[in-house]
Amino acid sequence: LPRIGVVSSGRGENLRYIIKATRSGYLRAEVAIVLTNQPDAGALRIAREFGVPAEFIDPAGLSREEYDRLLIERLDAARVDLVVLTGYMRILSPEFVRHYRNRILNIHPALLPSFRGVDAFQQALDYGVRWTGTTIHIVDEEVDHGPIVYQVPVPVKPGDTHESLKARIQRAEYKAYPKAIKMFLEGNPRIEGRRVVFEREASDRKNAR
Numbered sequence: 279l280p281r282i283g284v285v286s287s288g289r290g291e292n293l294r295y296i297i298k299a300t301r302s303g304y305l306r307a308e309v310a311i312v313l314t315n316q317p318d319a320g321a322l323r324i325a326r327e328f329g330v331p332a333e334f335i336d337p338a339g340l341s342r343e344e345y346d347r348l349l350i351e352r353l354d355a356a357r358v359d360l361v362v363l364t365g366y367m368r369i370l371s372p373e374f375v376r377h378y379r380n381r382i383l384n385i386h387p388a389l390l391p392s393f394r395g396v397d398a399f400q401q402a403l404d405y406g407v408r409w410t411g412t413t414i415h416i417v418d419e420e421v422d423h424g425p426i427v428y429q430v431p432v433p434v435k436p437g438d439t440h441e442s443l444k445a446r447i448q449r450a451e452y453k454a455y456p457k458a459i460k461m462f463l464e465g466n467p468r469i470e471g472r473r474v475v476f477e478r479e480a481s482d483r484k485n486a487r
């Protein structure tokens with residue numbers, strides 16, 4: 279089975295749905311390790327709840343490069359094939375990106391390339407868009423920039439607040455992330471410039487001609 283390493287700063291709800299998808303057999307993969315830069319991250323508790331090895335790695339006093347080398351060491355030791363970021367709030371160093379080139383996924387709570395960076399919910403509300411959503415993309419050297427694997431649109435509704443919009447996007451994420459990981463692991467993706475092309479899609483296109 280492909281081995282997934284999850285790196286998180288957050289509550290870990292996406293992690294919960296990813297582990298559940300592996301345990302139900304929907305996602306033919308195993309979450310091998312969970313790493314976090316926050317000692318009180320919910321992701322640690324959720325990992326332990328499911329019996330997945332989890333570790334807080336303290337960034338205090340370390341440069342980005344030094345810290346990311348610790349992450350690489352732990353992920354390599356766990357023999358991970360794919361790195362999945364869930365609510366991770368740090369920029370990954372070029373060395374980390376190179377080490378796992380095209381094998382790192384991130385989820386961003388907007389339809390990229392709109393609203394990159396922090397607090398995409400508030401950015402969408404402030405801009406007044408009627409639709410936003412969630413994007414799963416490959417991580418490259420630039421934040422929220424790499425090739426897009428999967429997107430799901432989410433409506434902004436009248437009267438939405440930061441909290442209500444965030445909750446709606448998060449509900450979409452819980453389904454979208456396991457699905458995107460499944461597509462990525464089973465769909466034989468090729469990266470053509472900025473486009474991620476899946477084998478099935480490629481042959482569908484041929485059949486349509």
Ligand code: 3YE
Pocket residue numbers: 363366367368369370371375384395396416417418419420421422423424
């Ligand atoms: N790194 C690269 N490419 C990507 N990290 C994330 C996505 C992504 C990535 O596509 N290379 C906010 C980070 C933005 C920020 O500036 N954080 C600080 C540290 C804050 C802390 O230590 O708590 C920093 O210097 O990293 C994940 C999303 C990153 C969000």
